[in-house]
Amino acid sequence: MLKLDQVTVRFGQRAALDAVDLEVAEHETVCVLGPSGSGKSTLLRVVAGLQHPDAGRVLLGGADQAGVPVHKRGLGLMFQDHQLFPQRDVAGNVAFGLRMRGASRAEQAGRVSELLDLVGLPGAGGRAVGALSGGEQQRVALARALAPSPRLLMLDEPLGQLDRTLRERLVLELRSLFGRLGTTVLAVTHDQGEAFALADRVVVMRDGRIAQTGTPLDVWQRPASEFVARFLGFENVVPATVAGEAADTPWGTVPVPPGSPQGEVRVLVRPAGVRIVGEREGLPCEVVARTFRGSRVALSLRPAAGPPIEAECEPGRAAAQVGAEVEVAFAAAEVVVLEADPAPAAPLP
Secondary structure (H helix, E strand, O other): EEEEEEEEEEOOOOOEEEEEEEEEEEOOOEEEOOOOOHHHHHHHHHHHHOOOEEEEEEEEEEEEOOOOOOOOOOEEEOOOOOOOOOOOOOHHHHHHHHOOOOOOOOHHHHHHHEEEEEEEOOOOOEEEEOOOOOOHHHHHHHHHHHHOOEEEEEEEEEOOOOOOHHHHHHHHHHHHHHHHOOOEEEEEOHHHHHHHOOOEEEEEEEEEEEEEEHHHHHHHHOOHHHHHHHHOOOEEEEEEEEOOEEEEEOOEEEOOOOOOOOEEEEEEOHHEEEEEOOOOOOEEEEEEEEEOOOEEEEEEEEEEOOEEEEEEOHHHHHHOOOOEEEEEEEEEHEEEEOOOOOOOOOOOO
């Protein structure tokens, strides 16, 4: 459906996108993640035709989009701030794209009714958009983007302004809706939970390049580099020397999975892989913080040697209080040997 071929965008000496290659299959939902300035919004603007690339090609359905204006690309756009028309009612907003395409009033009315039912706002066509809640406005914006039956729906931080509870509910509804409609979706967000719940595939960006792509489970379980690991919130990353199935680290010997890269590397120990063990069975640590997180308890540990360690355990097994002395060992299944982070792109001369 969509292919980016060596797409580059420069702002002065900085490459906002640096020779990016990306494909999105028909009926696939792809979420682009990354910190501020990573290039994710520029990527979306290039696909939409709002930003012209300095090099490379954007292809939709195999057709090069060079010179094709925004309104002729067959895209649906949905933004964080909704951008609804305050002077029009709900039906007028949803029907906007249909009117621009010359649909009859009967066609508009039928499609608007169908979409309002689909997004959970049946009979809301006559309501003023200013009287809607944030979640309802988001549903109207989605219905408007879907109304012309776009071949690609693009979402820019679609749930960023909503409270957490509503955001979590809507992201599940969106995933179900896109699955039923067979919609092809390209979304950008900084919210990892939102991306992992919505996407078939996640793309993590850094400095205008793709740092990793894969299913949400792949990326979460096996971050490719220290940057990706830390972006996802993992802090247990240390330098190591791997020999066989053991790594020499500042925390002592840490087991690694069979087949791990050898030599000088960085290793990630996921918090679930830090186990509290009996006396004289592991690395001595002091519990410096203890946080209840529903089904898990997070422990911040100060080891006798090396940087701080984050651990997670079930509430019933987290008896250690702040100030307690414990010993920990590491589970090889939760250890990831990371790739080296690529050097940042050199500035233009």
